[in-house]
Amino acid sequence: MIYYSGTPTLETDRLVLRKIELSDAQAIFDHWLSDDRVMDNLIKGAHKSVSETIERVKEILGKYDTQEFCYWGIELKASGELIGAIDLFNFDSMTENCEVGYSIGYKWWNKGYGTEALRAVIEFGFRHMNIHKISAAHNTDNPASGKIMRKVGMEQEGTLKHMIRNAKNLYKDCAVYGLLQEDYLKMELLD
Structure with missing residues (x-):
């Protein structure tokens, strides 16, 4: 059973996730949502105006009342x-699996923050949530994201052809990664 909270x-050594x-x-718009280098890896594409970002932030804020909503600023x-x-x-209550996604502003790439x-x-x-498996995917033309996934113990399980279509109407293949709770706990015992 997933324990939603x-x-x-x-907190980590260098970060607060809140x-x-x-x-x-404004910072969200300036630091990543308006940057094509970051947003090319996501389906919706870069925001053109801060008003678009304000609407997205309001949408997120409206979901924080729900225990099943887990969205952090870094x-x-x-x-x-x-x-x-x-x-x-x-989140899938039957399998107790979920996915994880992240975006980091270009200025902070390759510094270990992701x-x-x-x-x-x-x-x-x-x-804390007792999730059975966490999965993630990245565009195959963004190998740095896969490197982040491997660093935390996730394993590539395959590649899905044309898994997404980005804002430029281009299909992108995605590498899919996963990590089981039991494998994570074994890794922690070895550290």
Whole structure:
């Protein structure tokens, strides 16, 4: 059984994972949602105006009342800058599985923040929510995301051809990764 507890604040060495707020909209727009380099990897494409981001933030805020909603802003402890977002979604009560997705602003790529955030959310999912399996996917033309997934112990399970179609109407193949709770707990025992 999955134990839902909403979106509690999570901390790592360098990050605070927290609920986003309406006042974050400008930073969210500036740091990743308006950046084609980041948004090319997602289905909806880059936002053209901050008003579009405000609407998205309002949509997220309206879901925080639900215990099944797990969506964190990724904030740097040192500066308080909001650099990305990460969420658990597509919960399946029958299998007790879910998916994880994340976006990090381009300025903060290749600094280990994605790995640190993903590690924290996976730990929360397995240890506190009792999730059986967490899956993730990335466009095959974005191998850096797969590297993050492998660093936290996820294994590539296959590639799905034309899994998504992006905002530019291009089909993208996606590498699919997964990690079982039992394998995660074994890895933790070895550390």
